[in-house]
Amino acid sequence: MSGESDRVARAGDYVFGLMNDRERARAERDLEIDPAFRDTVLRLAERLRAFDPAAPEGRDNGWDLVTQRLAELPQMQARLAGIAAPEAEPPPMILRLERKPYGVGLHSRGGRLCFVIALALLAAFALGYLAGTL
Template sequence: MASEGDRIARAGDFVFGLMDDRERARAERDLQIDPAFRDAVLRLAERMRALEPAGASKASSDERWQLIQRRLGELPQMRLSGLNDDKAKPQPIVIHRLERKPYGVGLYSLGGRLGFVVAMALLAAFALGYLAGTL
């Protein structure tokens, strides 16, 4: 039994046409008898169809690839990757100031009076330990 990752990889090979004749015939047979493989092929084909607009079926493969790159470049997560066409540089992210004082565990967690109290308590504990060890 194939795992989910193997099934998705095989469905991708089928959808992209990367299989030889023997593998394609076996995949077409599996489409009829294996519902999980059929669902994987249909999901992947739907995703690929979403990248191609209605009028692009007659375009050459280079034009299709440029169309796919342009559609991927329009995605929000691809803004900084260089795939989009606009040459506008995004503004750098700058932290101007902290809205509230840091808290919790860390370098700034015991500042002010509380830090002084903790330091005095540690000093007293070490002094008592030293005295108890020497007596």
């Protein structure tokens, strides 16, 4: 896949004229012998031709061409056409609780039992600490 991205990057540099003389000569030689590079350059040049300011029709409808190409994308057709359905909220998973939750989580133990468990844990940790330090 890096070969394809390198080819596209080289084609972009060639089309935009960002290459030095040696790189440009190599790219022109590759245009003659490498059909994949040639197709990439032609495809990129064709896409950029729509934005050519020297073209007589390019100045008036350049932005229209951009929006038209965006509108052709499947994920953008509904949004750009203005007929997008309003974003509906997903239905709630739990409509209502039939009974209070019990037996799960911290709220399941309450009152005196919770206090006794907390004291027992505190005593166990204190004894463990004392046994470890002595």
